Amino acid sequence: MANPMKIRAKLEGDVAEVRVLMAHPMETGQRKDANGQVIPMHFIKDIRAELNGKPVFEAAISQAVSRNPVFAFKIKGAKAGDKLSITWVDNRGDTRTDSIELGS
Amino acid sequence: MDRTRRVALKGAGMSSLLVAGFATGLLRPRDAWAADWNKNAFESKTVSDALNSLGVQKVVPSADIVIKAPDIAENGAVVPIDITSNIPGTERISVLVDKNPFPYVGTFDVSKGALPYVHLRVKMGESSNVRVVVTANGQHYEAVKEVKVTIGGCGG
Amino acid sequence: MRTTVLAFAALAMALGIAPVSAADTDPALLTKATALMEKDFQSRGIAKVERLKQDDVMSLCTQYRGALPADVAKRVQAEQMATIKFPADGKYMGDWKNGDKIAQSGRGATWSDKPDTVNGGGCYNCHRVSGTELSYGTIGPSLYQFGKLRGGPTEANMKYVYGKLYNSQAYVPCSNMPRFGYHGVLTEAQIKDLVALLLDPESIVNQ
Amino acid sequence: MATVSRPLAYICCTLALCAAGLSAAQDKDPTAAAIEQYRQMLADGNPAELYELRGEELWKTKRGPKNASLEQCDLGLGPGKIKGAYTQLPRYFPDTDRVEDLESRLVTCMVQLQGFDREEVTKKPFGSASYQSDLEALVAYVVSQSRGMKMAVPQEHPKEREAYQLGREIFFYRAGPYDFACATCHSEDGKRIRLQDLPNLTQKKGAQFAYTTWPAYRVSQGELRTMQWRLWDCFRQQRFPEPKYASDATIALTTFLAVNANGAEYAGPAIKR
Numbered sequence: 001m002a003n004p005m006k007i008r009a010k011l012e013g014d015v016a017e018v019r020v021l022m023a024h025p026m027e028t029g030q031r032k033d034a035n036g037q038v039i040p041m042h043f044i045k046d047i048r049a050e051l052n053g054k055p056v057f058e059a060a061i062s063q064a065v066s067r068n069p070v071f072a073f074k075i076k077g078a079k080a081g082d083k084l085s086i087t088w089v090d091n092r093g094d095t096r097t098d099s100i101e102l103g104s
Numbered sequence: 105m106d107r108t109r110r111v112a113l114k115g116a117g118m119s120s121l122l123v124a125g126f127a128t129g130l131l132r133p134r135d136a137w138a139a140d141w142n143k144n145a146f147e148s149k150t151v152s153d154a155l156n157s158l159g160v161q162k163v164v165p166s167a168d169i170v171i172k173a174p175d176i177a178e179n180g181a182v183v184p185i186d187i188t189s190n191i192p193g194t195e196r197i198s199v200l201v202d203k204n205p206f207p208y209v210g211t212f213d214v215s216k217g218a219l220p221y222v223h224l225r226v227k228m229g230e231s232s233n234v235r236v237v238v239t240a241n242g243q244h245y246e247a248v249k250e251v252k253v254t255i256g257g258c259g260g
Numbered sequence: 261m262r263t264t265v266l267a268f269a270a271l272a273m274a275l276g277i278a279p280v281s282a283a284d285t286d287p288a289l290l291t292k293a294t295a296l297m298e299k300d301f302q303s304r305g306i307a308k309v310e311r312l313k314q315d316d317v318m319s320l321c322t323q324y325r326g327a328l329p330a331d332v333a334k335r336v337q338a339e340q341m342a343t344i345k346f347p348a349d350g351k352y353m354g355d356w357k358n359g360d361k362i363a364q365s366g367r368g369a370t371w372s373d374k375p376d377t378v379n380g381g382g383c384y385n386c387h388r389v390s391g392t393e394l395s396y397g398t399i400g401p402s403l404y405q406f407g408k409l410r411g412g413p414t415e416a417n418m419k420y421v422y423g424k425l426y427n428s429q430a431y432v433p434c435s436n437m438p439r440f441g442y443h444g445v446l447t448e449a450q451i452k453d454l455v456a457l458l459l460d461p462e463s464i465v466n467q
Numbered sequence: 468m469a470t471v472s473r474p475l476a477y478i479c480c481t482l483a484l485c486a487a488g489l490s491a492a493q494d495k496d497p498t499a500a501a502i503e504q505y506r507q508m509l510a511d512g513n514p515a516e517l518y519e520l521r522g523e524e525l526w527k528t529k530r531g532p533k534n535a536s537l538e539q540c541d542l543g544l545g546p547g548k549i550k551g552a553y554t555q556l557p558r559y560f561p562d563t564d565r566v567e568d569l570e571s572r573l574v575t576c577m578v579q580l581q582g583f584d585r586e587e588v589t590k591k592p593f594g595s596a597s598y599q600s601d602l603e604a605l606v607a608y609v610v611s612q613s614r615g616m617k618m619a620v621p622q623e624h625p626k627e628r629e630a631y632q633l634g635r636e637i638f639f640y641r642a643g644p645y646d647f648a649c650a651t652c653h654s655e656d657g658k659r660i661r662l663q664d665l666p667n668l669t670q671k672k673g674a675q676f677a678y679t680t681w682p683a684y685r686v687s688q689g690e691l692r693t694m695q696w697r698l699w700d701c702f703r704q705q706r707f708p709e710p711k712y713a714s715d716a717t718i719a720l721t722t723f724l725a726v727n728a729n730g731a732e733y734a735g736p737a738i739k740r
Contacts, residue, residue: 003599006516015219023517025596025689028227030205039597045141049218056217060141061210064201064227066182067596067689068514072223073212174505176394176498178662178740182686184508223512252501254395254662255364255384285636293636293719300716301702304709311643311708318641322648325639369644369706385660394498397660399652429646436652438645445644 002096009084009102016078016102018049018057019070020086026067044069046089051075052082078102145208151200151235154208158198160237160244166191169236169247180228180253187222189238194220196239202248203232228253285323307371321434333433340430343442344423352418352455359457360464362450363389369445379445381425381454386436389457390464399436407459408466421455502662506740515607515684515736518691522608525601531581540576542569542609553613554733557722559624566630568721570695571713573605589712593696596689606682606693613733618679620725627722630715634723637716638668643706649720651705663740668724675731678724683737691736694721
């Protein structure tokens with residue numbers, strides 16, 4: 001089961017500066033284990049951030065994003081009390097959604 | 105899907121992605137993301153093939169794309185990149201690492217309520233240009249920044 | 261002796277300095293520490309527990325914290341010099357390009373290395389070697405332009421570099437540098453390639 | 468990705484206990500300045516936090532044959548007292564009659580409170596992309612509860628003092644096919660391996676910087692690494708045989724380093740190359 005994300009957001013006026021940490025191996029499919037077996041690709045493909053249920057930021061990424069990904073982005077038109085949720089889906093169909101309420 | 109997107113992202117379109125996704129049982133309908141996961145672009149081995157797959161035919165160098173990345177990365181497994189686009193109407197920010205085996209790293213869609221900014225961390229196999237392509241009003245703009253990757257520790 | 265050590269340690273800690281002193285170790289303490297390591301370390305892969313055994317150089321350099329008294333240093337140097345096997349064919353220099361590969365590689369001899377792993381010299385870990393490699397260490401002196409500054413591949417220079425690589429302790433007692441030839445970490449051919457790296461006028465070291 | 472497929476880059480990791488700072492002498496060097504810029508960009512966004520989250524969950528969850536949480540674990544300040552506990556470890560514990568570091572103590576609690584088998588718990592203490600280590604997560608959580616507090620490792624009990632003395636001997640012990648000791652790389656100021664700064668662990672400043680920034684998230688491995696891992700991998704690169712996890716020898720060496728760091732503000736888990 002996927003581990004939780006760590007989401008942090010700071011409100012600057014009506015802009016929410018979001019930083020998110022995701023727990024994921026982001027395997028490239030080019031690494032070998034101790035026995036010389038290729039470790040299969042395993043990586044987050046899609047990311048979506050929603051503000052009160054409305055998509056505001058989306059990404060399509062590859063295995064070249066570093067392990068345990070870190071992203072930052074800025075959401076417009078945010079205010080204290082808004083619900084920010086972030087979802088990722090990986091190439092095996094595993095998914096995880098975490099939410100926070102924006103502070104003042 | 106608006107017109108701009110259709111122009112910008114040819115190659116593996118939404119419909120083919122959905123077919124592939126449902127076929128392998130990986131994607132549920134709610135996972136039909138607005139940002140295409142462009143298989144052809146991601147599997148391209150050169151920058152020009154990747155850009156072709158992304159539907160980027162013509163790209164104009166722009167000083168309005170600000171790439172902040174270290175001149176030298178202490179470890180290629182994690183190279184932090186901060187991107188800000190000052191181009192009006194920026195919709196998408198795409199990132200490529202020229203010398204990676206698969207140069208295309210991803211696209212960030214900021215058109216629905218985000219500022220034209222993203223911070224990400226990428227793997228780099230060797231010293232290379234980091235290439236940022238910004239799509240704004242159907243046009244494509246680019247900027248590059250060289251990042252040197254060093255050998256570290258005792259093992260190298 | 262033991263009281264002295266403890267008192268010194270207490271004083272040094274009070275002053276905010278980690279106590280380190282030359283030739284001031286309690287042999288009983290070292291014996292106890294050695295026994296502790298023998299209990300708590302285990303063989304893994306090619307790294308066997310026997311590696312904890314110290315030879316004369318290791319034990320003296322541990323005991324004196326790297327600063328040997330003059331007479332001990334002189335004896336150690338002479339003994340170590342006698343271990344050096346210079347090439348039977350009288351040729352000291354190999355291929356500097358191979359030498360640079362050996363200098364770049366830090367592989368070998370760890371418990372995660374396979375028995376057939378080709379050992380590297382790990383030279384860049386501690387030395388600046390070529391003028392172009394940005395990633396170099398500073399534990400040892402810069403070797404950049406070594407040959408150019410020392411008069412090139414003269415017989416004396418070649419013999420010195422070969423010998424130093426073979427057994428550094430013969431030249432600088434308690435040197436930080438591994439005894440590559442003495443321990444069999446590098447082969448004769450590899451050492452020759454490294455001699456060429458430092459002394460061949462064509463080598464990147466001398467550009 | 469070539470970076471991770473290259474065995475050298477994959478296997479290698481620095482002997483350096485620290486990967487940042489301490490390079491005031493190199494301020495003018497453009498390479499050092501660029502590396503500094505790299506480290507600063509990484510500092511804002513440390514995946515160690517993911518491990519802290521998971522560790523907190525593990526700490527509070529009832530587990531093991533005795534179906535107990537670790538909330539009554541005594542890390543030296545009394546059962547359940549976790550705030551600042553790391554700043555006073557390693558220390559002597561009367562119940563085990565032994566000096567224990569954080570990791571050995573966590574194992575003790577998992578055995579005593581939760582009924583886990585010691586051998587089972589310590590069999591695979593270090594995680595990888597395909598395996599999550601509970602100990603690494605628990606360590607991340609516990610040390611995060613000492614952030615901003617001053618190191619105050621006790622030297623009152625005779626066994627605490629002895630651990631320090633033995634740790635010092637181990638630090639200077641030269642052996643193996645490379646003739647290395649810890650001191651080979653860590654007893655002079657301003658040195659580095661490749662581009663990694665080497666703290667001088669025999670001096671207060673170096674010991675403080677290094678100790679207060681471990682455990683750390685290692686970007687080269689994508690894992691939160693503990694002090695036991697740090698020593699274990701140093702010994703690997705020292706070409707020594709393998710130190711047993713949470714053994715007395717490793718705890719003695721940790722005590723030597725920790726006591727030398729006394730007085731400094733704890734700042735882990737950090738992020739390092």
